[in-house]
Amino acid sequence: xxxxxxxxxxxxxxxxxxxxxxxxxxxxxxxxxxxxxxxxxxxxxxxxxxxxxxxxxxxxxxxxxxxxxxxxxxxxxxxxxxxxxxxxxxxxxxxxxxxxxxxxxxxxxxxxxxxxxxxxxxxxxxxxxxxxxxxxxxxxxxxxxxxxxxxxxxxxxxxxxxxxxxxxxxxxxxxxxxxxx
Ligand SMILES: [Zn+2]
Ligand SMILES: [Zn+2]
Numbered sequence: 727x728x729x730x731x732x733x734x735x736x737x738x739x740x741x742x743x744x745x746x747x748x749x750x751x752x753x754x755x756x757x758x759x760x761x762x763x764x765x766x767x768x769x770x771x772x773x774x775x776x777x778x779x780x781x782x783x784x785x786x787x788x789x790x791x792x793x794x795x796x797x798x799x800x801x802x803x804x805x806x807x808x809x810x811x812x813x814x815x816x817x818x819x820x821x822x823x824x825x826x827x828x829x830x831x832x833x834x835x836x837x838x839x840x841x842x843x844x845x846x847x848x849x850x851x852x853x854x855x856x857x858x859x860x861x862x863x864x865x866x867x868x869x870x871x872x873x874x875x876x877x878x879x880x881x882x883x884x885x886x887x888x889x890x891x892x893x894x895x896x897x898x899x900x901x902x903x904x905x906x907x
Contacts, residue, residue, distance in 0.1 A: 741771045744811050744829040751809040765791040766802050767811060771827050776815045776845060778822040779803070816845065817874045835873045841882030 748767050749759050769786050770777075777785070779799050786794040803825070806812045815826040816836055833854065837846040853873070861868045 737772070740830050741768055744771045744809070747829070748806065748809040748811060751805055755805075757805075762791070762793050762798055763802055763805075765789075766794055766799055767806055769794075770806055770812050770825070771829060773827055776824045776826045778824055780822070782825075813870065814872055817872055833871070835871075835875070837875045837877070839879040839882055840876050841878050841885075844879050844881075846879075 745759075745764060745767055748763075752759055752763075765786060766782070769782055769789065769791070773782065773785060779796060782799055783794060783796055786799075803812070807814075809829075811827065811829045812825045813828040814823055816824040816838060818824075832849065834847045834849045835853065837848060838844070857871055857873065858868065
C-alpha cells in the first residue's frame, strides 16, 4: 500500500491507528470504510503541513487515486474531524478552509503574515493552560481551538512600510515574498 512520501514504520503505524479511529466513527454511523475513504484519510494523515481541499485532491491524484474528487473529499472532512484525524488549522480567510493532520500530534497555534501568507507554527504551554482556564471559567468544555495571530513577517516589514494593505491580491503561503510596491 506504499506510496506515501515518508514510509517510516512509525508513521505507518500511526496512520493505521488513525484509520482504526475513523473506522469506529464510521461504524457508529453505519457507514463503510470504502477504498476511496481510506485513501483520503491516509493522504490527510500523511500530508506534511497545512492543506486546503484542493491541495489534498492534487496530492491524491499524484499518488494515483483518481476517484478522489473534490466532493468526495469534502464529504469525508466532517468524519475525519470527528475521528480526530484532522482539524481546521487557520481562521478562514475567504480562500478556503485550511486543515492539518492532528492525530497524535501536539497542539500548536499559528502566526500568519497578512502580507505574504507565511504561516508559522508555535507552541505555548502557558497559552494552552490559559485557554483551558478561560474556557472553564465560562463553563465551556473545549472542542476546538483556532487561535491565530496575524501581522507582518520580518521580510514583509523589511520590504517597506509603504506596502499596500493586503486583500486585493491574496497570495498562497510562501509566495510573492517580495512584490515591489
Ligand atoms: Zn510576510
Ligand atoms: Zn499548524
